[in-house]
Amino acid sequence: MVQLDYKSSRPIYEQIIEQMKYNVMKKYLNPGDSIPSVRKLALELKITPGTVAKAYQELERQGVIETIRGKGTFIASEIKVKHDDDKIDLAKKQIRSSVMELKLMGYDKKKIVELVKEMYEEIS
Numbered sequence: 001m002v003q004l005d006y007k008s009s010r011p012i013y014e015q016i017i018e019q020m021k022y023n024v025m026k027k028y029l030n031p032g033d034s035i036p037s038v039r040k041l042a043l044e045l046k047i048t049p050g051t052v053a054k055a056y057q058e059l060e061r062q063g064v065i066e067t068i069r070g071k072g073t074f075i076a077s078e079i080k081v082k083h084d085d086d087k088i089d090l091a092k093k094q095i096r097s098s099v100m101e102l103k104l105m106g107y108d109k110k111k112i113v114e115l116v117k118e119m120y121e122e123i124s
Contacts, residue, residue: 001019001020001023002015002044003019004047013051013052013058016045016051017058020035020065021064022123024064025123026123029075031077032074033075034073034074035074035075037073038052038056063079064076099112
């Protein structure tokens, strides 16, 4: 369900968040599906439970998962990801940086747009 890149500069909890969202978008995980407990996932990934808890707290804050006391943690029955201006600004900065790198490598606008379309299709 989750595979970590321990060499990545991205924090592990962010990798967990991203992969959980990806699994939901690809319909590998559906509303109501149970996901591993914090401890179980931490053991599987060989990381501290606090890291998984941080990821789960953020996923719950974003409305992707829900925890039901005594029952476990599940993919939210109705996922409502909220509009977040800070995340949009961060995404724009990341896209800007990537576009600049591609332009420096000689890619034109058409090729960059094609790459973005490919990436969009991959996650859809």
